[in-house]
Amino acid sequence: MDRRQALKLLTLFAGGSIALPAYAERILHYPDACWQTPLPDIAPEKTELLAALADTILPRTDTPGASDAGVQHVLPVLANDCLDTQSRDVFWAGLDALDANSRSRFQTGFAQLPPDRRSLLLSEAEQAFKTHRSQPNAGPHFFKIAKDLTLTGYFTSETGATQALRYLPIPGKWEADLPYTAGEKAWAL
Amino acid sequence: MKKHTYDAIVIGSGMSGGWAAKELCEKGLRTLVLERGRDVRHILDYPTALLNPWDFPHRGRQTRAEKQDDPVQSICYAYNETTKHFFVRDAEHPYQQVKPFDWIRGYQVGGKSLLWARQTYRWAAFDFESNLKDGHGADWPIRYEDLAPWYSYVEKFAGISGNKDGLPQIPDGEFLPPMELNAGEQYLKKSIETRWPERKMVIGRCAHLTVKHNDRGPCQYRSLCERGCPFSAYFSSNSVTLPAAARTKKLTLRADSIVHSIIFDEKKNRATGVRVIDAGTKEMVEYYAKIIFVNAGTLNSTLILLNSTSNRFPKGLGNDSGVLGHYLMDHNYRVRANGRFEGLGDRYYLGRRPTGCYVPRFRNLWDQHPDFVRGYAFGGRATREGWTRGYGQDGFGAAFKDQISVPGDWNLSLHGMGECLPRFENQVRLNTEKRDPWGMPTLDIDCAWGPNEDAMVKDMLQTAGEMLEAAGCKSIQVYDSHEPPGRGIHEMGTARMGRDAQTSMLNAWNQLHTVPNVFVTDGSGMGSTACQNPSITYLALTARACDYAVKELKKKNL
Structure with a gap:
């Protein structure tokens, strides 16, 4: 994410009601640091499989689907790094089993x-x-893990947060009680 | 020697140390602030403050490695990929849990003032009297009237938003405009107050700026506070007190400086300075001053005092009474409750309010509960469920996706915040066998909840549940997390204030009874906990002690 863009967005969202402190500009140049980790090396076929799985859980409707939001790329990161080792293994084994099941049936x-x-x-x-x-x-189960990770990956992605939901990085105000009309998207955060 | 001599030394740059630095500098004292952790410059060193969820490889989630590497810190609700740089690494900062105790720490300039939950309630008059009244703990050497003007003083400078609710259990203060309750909270408030007139629900009082204040803020309602606020809209040492201290040109801030001990001169009966381990080189250096403020954070302040031994004070500086290290307390946050409310589907909100609502103490105010003394409050909040409710629902596919993309029912939640009694057996001891990487002794923490806390939990479970039930909530969950002390991150006591040197460490001015030029004004001086979040009280005590110390210094009494 380009932080210069983010800052521009911020001022837009705040409706120009706030002047960003002059020093905020300096944040832009803060070196990107510790949280930049390399993506795991995943075979293209596996990425395709992950995309198909994620799209089945969250398909394209009038908003983008999981693979439109790149969920297939974040799933391996979340699965490998965030799950306990048993859940991680259940996830990858379950993915293979799903594919094998498809091959034997169809x-x-x-x-x-x-x-x-x-x-x-x-x-x-x-x-x-x-x-x-x-x-x-009952221990961890493939379906539950796959679904939870897909939800996380999708709704915290830029596409999911800004298109399937409403994302306000800097609301700039607290409106405690507003009318809600059915169908309006939920806030992303 | 001259180069290392100041008028005052403040040990620690967190919540209370930052305030001590501001007061002492503004009163003209050349002040050295020693911080054991790294420097964190306001805004410049908040690397995640403006990042979006998708900018983080794990989308802000904790990783398995983080849970393994920081088994204690990662338990904290605020510890995640976006904030972990403001927490210590557990392996570098060992301590021993004689009984389970979660010691959550942030070692850096600003300390935990970057991470705190920013709730600010004054103590009630009766909170200062409860020790005397029921005999638990030592009588406080001060009363509400002694502290009230200092609450006002710190509130005005820090900027506290709140409503004047006129409730004796949380006296009104100097408030910026309050934030507002949302529709779910207004409904819950009405439901509670109709059924139980003695129970109230008010908007949280907090150290957030609802309007511009002293060239800071206002709050932008992002609620990403623990990453550091680029709008300076909540109170921290980094954004408020340390800049104020620096403006006087009297401040010297030395980061990476681990205080080993306080130097005591037997002939003068005064502390003359401190020994400091340079965190980088591990070399020992000394600094000298006329007065010393100890604000290292409750347990570390006590560790330093315990480690400051001399012929005169073989058990630790000022510890004639033997109470140093004893009467450790933490707020009891074990009880959580939540329920789903199906009404008000046509109401929503905009923005992320960085505070919740608050049910002030209602027990043992007008009558006496048969099972426990003291009392508790509830924090609370109403939110409309978002996409995360999908984790708990069956189904997948297009209809499922569209359904969780719009707001769901209201979720009403309450969490209990209970007073903890001071008990001698809850204590920390110096362990000279097990040392940290800088050669400092470590602490054995030996602390557990007692029968009064357990009895209070039982009542909290009951009252939280009945309030959600009366509001017509469905799927109500009420539970006791059984979490150990420490998790409240309100560790208090171990160098308590009191009326005499036989039973306490500090006098009415947070001054060591027996070493008059040493003041301890963080949570270690607390003789009881009340049930309010403690930081604003530390700040008021600190400002008051600084005022006294400088007057005494001018009178040449120190």
Whole structure:
């Protein structure tokens, strides 16, 4: 994200009601630091599979879908770095199992399936999850992990936050009680 | 020697140290502030302040490595990818948990004033009297009237937004305009106050600027406060007191300076200076001054005093009574409650208000609960659920996506904040066997909740649940997290104020009873906790002690 753009956006959103302190400009030049980590090396076919999975969970509607927001690229980062090791392994194994299931049932990979068949396989995965979670001491489950990570990846992406939701980086005011009309998007933050 | 001599030394640059620096500098004293951590310059060193969620590789989430590397700090609600640079690394700063105790710390210029939750409530008159009344702890050597003008003094400079609610349990102060309750909170307030007239709900009082104040702010309602505020709209040492101190040209701020101990001169019966370990070179240097303010943060202030031994004070500076290290307390934040409210679907809000609402103490004010003494307050908030509710819902696909992209029901939540009794057995001890990477002794922390806290939790669970129930909430969850002390990050006591040197460390002016040129004005001096967030009280005590110290210095009594 270009911070100069961000600052411009800020002043726009604040409706020009605030003058950014002169020193704020200096922040722009603060060196990008510790939180820049390299992306994991993921094979293109796996990225395609992740995109298909994410798009099945959050497809394109009148707002962009998960892969439009690049969720397939953040999923491996979140899965590898943020999950506990057991959940991480369940996720990657589950992804392979989903693809294998597709190949044995439909003779083609999950990514190559039409949307209704992807939904069918994922519905079965959700059913399995519902059975799984009612067991005592149920551990992590592929469907739940995949869904949670996709939601996180999508709604915190620039595309998801600004198009599927309403994103105000600097609201500039607190309006405590406003009328709400059905259909208006939720705030991203 | 001359180069290392100042009028005053302040140990620590956090909440209370920053204020001490401002007062002493403004009164004309050449003041050296020693900060053990790195420098954090206002705004320049807030690298994440303007970043969007998608600018972070983990979108702000904690990583597994962070949980492993910082098992204690990462428990804190404010610790994540966007803020972790303001927390210590656990491995570098060891301590021993004799019983579970989460010690959350931010070692840098500004300390935890960058990270605090910014809630600011005065203590009530009865809070200063409760120790005397029920016999737990030592009687406070001051009363509300002693501190009231100093509350006003610090509120005016810091900038506190709030409403004058006219409630004796949280006396009104000098307030900037309050923020407003949203529709869900107005509804909850009405519901609570109708059913229980003695219970009130008010807007949170907080160190946020609702209007421009002393060339700072106003708040932009981003609620990303813990990253540091580029609008200077909340109170921190970095944004308010240290700049004020620097403007006098009397301030010398030395970061990366770990205070080892205070130097005591037996002949003069005065402290003459401090020994400092340079965090980079590990060399020991000495600095000298006429007065010393100890503001290292509750447990570190006590660690320094315990480590300042001499023939006269073999158990730690000023510790004739033996109470140094004892009577450790923390607020009890174990109880959380939330519920879903299905009405008010046609109301929403704009902006992210950086405070919640507040149910001031209502127990043991007019009558006495059979099971516990003292009392508790609730913090609260109403929000309309956003996309994150999707985590807990079944389903996926187009309809699911569209449904979680619009606001859901209201979520009403309350969290209990309970007073903790001072008990001798809750304590810290110096461990000279286990040392930190700079060779400093570490602390054994031996602290646990007692029966009064547990009884209070039981009542909180009951009252929180019944308030959400009366409001017509569905899917109500009320629970005791059983979290250990420390998690409230309001550690108090261990060098308490009191009326005499036999039972306390500090007198009515936060001055060591037995070493008159040493003042301790952070949380360590607290003789009880009340249930209010403590920082504003530390600030008032600090300003008052500085005023006294400088007057005494001029009278040549120090």
